Amino acid sequence: MLDQFTFIGVFLIVALVFGIAPPVLGYLVRPRKPSPRKAQVYECGMPTHGKTWVQFKAQYYNFALAFIVFDVVAAFLLPWALAYNALGLYATVEAIAFILILLGGLVYVWRKGALEWM
Amino acid sequence: MEFLKNLIVNVGLWFQGLLASTSLPETWVLAITRAAGALALALVPLVTIFFFIWYERKIVARIGSRLGPNNSGAYGGPWGIFQVFADAIKMFTKEDVIPAGADRWVFNVAPMLTLAIAVMIWAVLPLGKGLIGIDLNIGIFYLLSLGSGSIVTVVMAGWGSNNKYALLAAFRSIATLISYEIPKALSVLVVVMLAGSLSMQDIVAAQDVAFLLALPLTAFLFLAATLSELGRRPFDLVEADSEIVAGYFVEYSGIKFGMFYVAQFMNQLAAAAIFSTLFLGGWRGPWVDQVPVLSTLWLTAKILLSVLIIQFFQYTLPRLRIDQVLAFNWKFLTPLALVNVCAVALAGKTVPASAGPLTQAGISLGANVVLTLIVLGILAIAGRQARQREASRLATQ
Numbered sequence: 001m002l003d004q005f006t007f008i009g010v011f012l013i014v015a016l017v018f019g020i021a022p023p024v025l026g027y028l029v030r031p032r033k034p035s036p037r038k039a040q041v042y043e044c045g046m047p048t049h050g051k052t053w054v055q056f057k058a059q060y061y062n063f064a065l066a067f068i069v070f071d072v073v074a075a076f077l078l079p080w081a082l083a084y085n086a087l088g089l090y091a092t093v094e095a096i097a098f099i100l101i102l103l104g105g106l107v108y109v110w111r112k113g114a115l116e117w118m
Numbered sequence: 119m120e121f122l123k124n125l126i127v128n129v130g131l132w133f134q135g136l137l138a139s140t141s142l143p144e145t146w147v148l149a150i151t152r153a154a155g156a157l158a159l160a161l162v163p164l165v166t167i168f169f170f171i172w173y174e175r176k177i178v179a180r181i182g183s184r185l186g187p188n189n190s191g192a193y194g195g196p197w198g199i200f201q202v203f204a205d206a207i208k209m210f211t212k213e214d215v216i217p218a219g220a221d222r223w224v225f226n227v228a229p230m231l232t233l234a235i236a237v238m239i240w241a242v243l244p245l246g247k248g249l250i251g252i253d254l255n256i257g258i259f260y261l262l263s264l265g266s267g268s269i270v271t272v273v274m275a276g277w278g279s280n281n282k283y284a285l286l287a288a289f290r291s292i293a294t295l296i297s298y299e300i301p302k303a304l305s306v307l308v309v310v311m312l313a314g315s316l317s318m319q320d321i322v323a324a325q326d327v328a329f330l331l332a333l334p335l336t337a338f339l340f341l342a343a344t345l346s347e348l349g350r351r352p353f354d355l356v357e358a359d360s361e362i363v364a365g366y367f368v369e370y371s372g373i374k375f376g377m378f379y380v381a382q383f384m385n386q387l388a389a390a391a392i393f394s395t396l397f398l399g400g401w402r403g404p405w406v407d408q409v410p411v412l413s414t415l416w417l418t419a420k421i422l423l424s425v426l427i428i429q430f431f432q433y434t435l436p437r438l439r440i441d442q443v444l445a446f447n448w449k450f451l452t453p454l455a456l457v458n459v460c461a462v463a464l465a466g467k468t469v470p471a472s473a474g475p476l477t478q479a480g481i482s483l484g485a486n487v488v489l490t491l492i493v494l495g496i497l498a499i500a501g502r503q504a505r506q507r508e509a510s511r512l513a514t515q
Contacts, residue, residue: 007252008241008260011156015237018160019230019377026210026373039218041281041369052219052280060293063444067296070452071266074303077459078259081311089467096460103456106448115448117441 062114066106073102124410127248130155159251160237163384168202171383173422174429175201181433205376212372217280220369224278229370229377232271236384239264243391244318246401246414257318258306261392265302265347268385269295275378276366287365290355290440294346297447298353302343304455305336308462309396312482322400324475330397332479333462335486337397339455344389345431346443349382352435353443387421390428394420454493461485 041052080087080095109115121128133154137147172187176197179186187198216222241251242260254260269292276288310316312332313324330337346353355365367378394400394417403416438446465485469477 004252004254007152007156008254010153011160011241011251012234012238014153014156014160015234016230018164018237019232019234022210022233022373022377023214023226023230026212026214029211030372031211031213033213034215036218038215041217041219041279052282052285053277054282054285056285056289060289063293063297063448066448067300070300071296071303074262074300074307077304077307078310078316081307082314082316084311084463084466085314092463092467096463099456099460103453106453106456110449115445117444 059118062109066109066114069105070102122411123408124248126246126411126414156241156251159240162245163237163240163387167380167384167387168206169199170387170425171202171380172199174383174386174425177426177429178433181429209373209376214374215371217369219280221278221280224274225369226278226374228271228274228278229367229374229381231274232268232381233377233384235264235268235271236381236388239385239388239392242318243388244322244395244400245417247406247410249401249410249414250319253317253319256316258310258316258321258396262299262303262306265299272366275370279366279369281369284366284368287368291349291366293440294353294355294443294447297444298343298346298451300343301339301447301451301455302347304452304459305340305343306396307459308333308336311459311462311466312478318395318400322395322402325399325402326475327479328397328399328402332482333397333486334483335454335458335490336462337393339451339458340396341393341427341431342451344393345428346447348386348389348428350386350428350432352431352438354432354437355440355443386425386428390421390424391417393424398424454489458486458489461489 077095077099080091084092130151134147134151137150138144142150176186187201216225239261242254242257244250244253272288272291272295276284276286276291279285309321309329312329313321315321315324345351349355367375370378398420400420401413401417403412406413406416462482462485465481466478469481
């Protein structure tokens with residue numbers, strides 16, 4: 001188990017090296033002629049109006065909340081799916097009841113109009 | 119000849135033997151072998167990606183009645199096969215422009231992490247019989263978690279650029295990316311249920327019948343979610359190159375843009391490999407037991423086929439709006455994926471656990487087909503009602 005994740009650790013280091021290498025290589029060969037004009041933000045040729053890091057639409061938050069619910073659920077269901085072949089009908093029906101409760105939640109969110117893009 | 123039959127594994131064993139014959143201690147031999155293996159494995163996507171991008175561009179060109187890269191002066195090579203190398207060299211020599219006021223750390227780290235995560239996927243992909251970086255016992259879960267990791271890099275790129283377009287595009291991307299994680303995770307759940315394991319090699323081993331035949335609806339759900347995660351049409355809001363240019367990485371130039379570009383294709387290659395592994399039987403095929411090196415060729419053929427399918431979706435379907443994309447996921451794919459889990463779970467319990475894999479596959483196929491027919495029926499009724507509402511609305515005007 002630990003041995004397996006040692007390999008993942010080694011692989012992570014290799015992957016990070018592969019991520020860092022191209023900009024470093026590019027740094028050695030590319031030209032550098034900075035100017036304030038060049039560093040301007042690209043926005044249809046217009047100067048940016050106000051701060052960039054503004055508050056954003058609350059709509060995204062709804063989707064994020066719904067996502068967290070279902071993603072956690074998927075993580076909960078994985079052990080059940082793993083043991084599925086060894087489980088009896090009772091455990092299966094229990095898991096299905098769990099999923100149906102969730103579906104109820106989805107229907108509630110839907111009826112509340114949280115899934116509409118406004 | 120015996121050496122050639124299992125070429126790739128034997129090269130690894132030969133390398134280990136070579137190290138063992140020196141006077142190095144055993145732990146060092148193991149460590150060096152592991153490190154060399156990791157390096158070789160990480161090189162697989164980075165090298166194949168060049169030819170893969172060429173393959174993709176050729177398909178795109180053919181779909182659009184064009185020739186695609188065929189000759190690029192001194193660099194092109196036959197059929198323009200070295201076009202991508204020429205592009206890479208060009209990107210290395212382009213100036214790196216960081217926009218004024220950008221969050222420089224976040225801005226610079228985002229492409230590195232994107233590429234690193236795209237490489238990390240390959241650690242658990244079974245590339246052939248007995249040929250896998252590490253057969254993690256939670257392999258498929260590891261892949262799902264990496265998928266969530268790549269979402270963070272999208273936020274970093276959008277937030278770090280100091281550009282409102284990039285920021286808004288990042289939010290849009292995240293909204294779609296996280297939404298489509300759910301049907302993806304739930305369709306993986308069904309595969310795990312049938313395979314009884316999270317390990318990638320076990321999932322391959324469980325496919326005496328390819329899961330595409332046992333679970334066609336699940337395969338469709340997975341493919342739809344994958345298309346969205348890759349930012350492919352009809353869900354290509356992440357990029358939408360003809361409208362918002364490049365979305366969250368609009369401010370990147372030179373090699374950093376190239377890294378996002380390469381990471382995208384790498385993710386696509388990996389997604390095709392994951393789809394082949396989960397639904398097409400992975401590296402399994404005829405004569406694999408006699409000549410294990412064939413397994414890698416079978417996998418390659420399946421990957422190229424999956425890419426072809428993804429490409430046909432990408433270049434023949436129009437783009438959806440953001441509200442349509444999200445509605446499609448939350449009002450169609452997610453409930454369907456949840457019901458699909460229930461249907462397959464219930465159907466599997468109608469036969470005794472001692473039944474053979476063929477019976478299991480048949481019963482899952484039955485559940486999938488029945489569910490598909492029901493869904494198509496509901497869609498037909500809902501569509502007719504919507505058309506009638508629209509017609510009566512027009513009539514009253």
